Amino acid sequence: MDDIDSRLLDALQQNATLTAQELSDVLNLxxxxxxxxxxxxxxxxxVTGYVARLDPEALGLAVQAFVQVQxxxxxxxxxxxxxSLVSTLPEVVAAWTLTGEADYMLRVWCEDxxxxxxxxxxxxxxxxxxxRVQSQIVMNQLKADSGLPV
Incomplete structure (x- = not known):
C-alpha cells in the first residue's frame, strides 16, 4: 500500500459514493x-463494505447509550x-468484549x-x-464516528 492507496482509502471513508472520475480529480490519477x-x-x-450513515433523529432515535455487561x-x-442474544437486539448497533470489570460493552440507540x-x-x-448491567447515556457526541487513520 502506497501513499495514493492511503489517500484513496481516506477519500472513500469520507464519501464512498464518489465515482472513479471524482476520485481521479482528487487524487490526480x-x-x-x-x-x-x-x-x-x-x-x-x-475495504470490507460500504454503508450509508443514517440520521438517528430522523429515525426517531433520541437516546444513545453505552451499556456495560458483567x-x-x-x-x-x-x-x-x-x-446470540445480542445478535437479536436491533437496538444494539455495536458490541465489544472487554478486559476489566465489565465483560461486554454495547452501544445502543433507543427511541426514548x-x-x-x-x-x-x-x-x-x-x-x-x-x-450486572450499567448504562451511560450519551449527552452529546463531540466527534462523529469517523474513519480509521490511514
Missing part, C-alpha cells in the same frame, strides 16, 4: 487507474448464549428512556448469564 486501485484494495480486504460466570456456553429501560430490564438483565 486517471479514472481507470483509480478503478483498478479500488478493486485491488477491495480484493485485498482493505457476566455471572465466565464459560463458553454463557459467552455463546449472550452473543422507557425503551432503554425495557432493553436493560426486559431483555438484558433477565438473561441467565448476566449478573
Amino acid at each position: 486517471s479514472p481507470s487507474q483509480i478503478a483498478r486501485r479500488r478493486q485491488r484494495l477491495e480484493a485485498e480486504g482493505f 457476566m455471572a460466570a465466565h464459560n463458553a456456553d454463557n459467552a455463546r448464549s449472550f452473543a 428512556l422507557p425503551a432503554l429501560n425495557d432493553l436493560i430490564h426486559g431483555r438484558l438483565l433477565p438473561h441467565p448469564a448476566v449478573a
Whole structure:
C-alpha cells in the first residue's frame, strides 16, 4: 500500500459514493487507474463494505447509550448464549468484549428512556448469564464516528 492507496482509502471513508472520475480529480490519477486501485484494495480486504450513515433523529432515535455487561460466570456456553442474544437486539448497533470489570460493552440507540429501560430490564438483565448491567447515556457526541487513520 502506497501513499495514493492511503489517500484513496481516506477519500472513500469520507464519501464512498464518489465515482472513479471524482476520485481521479482528487487524487490526480486517471479514472481507470483509480478503478483498478479500488478493486485491488477491495480484493485485498482493505475495504470490507460500504454503508450509508443514517440520521438517528430522523429515525426517531433520541437516546444513545453505552451499556456495560458483567457476566455471572465466565464459560463458553454463557459467552455463546449472550452473543446470540445480542445478535437479536436491533437496538444494539455495536458490541465489544472487554478486559476489566465489565465483560461486554454495547452501544445502543433507543427511541426514548422507557425503551432503554425495557432493553436493560426486559431483555438484558433477565438473561441467565448476566449478573450486572450499567448504562451511560450519551449527552452529546463531540466527534462523529469517523474513519480509521490511514
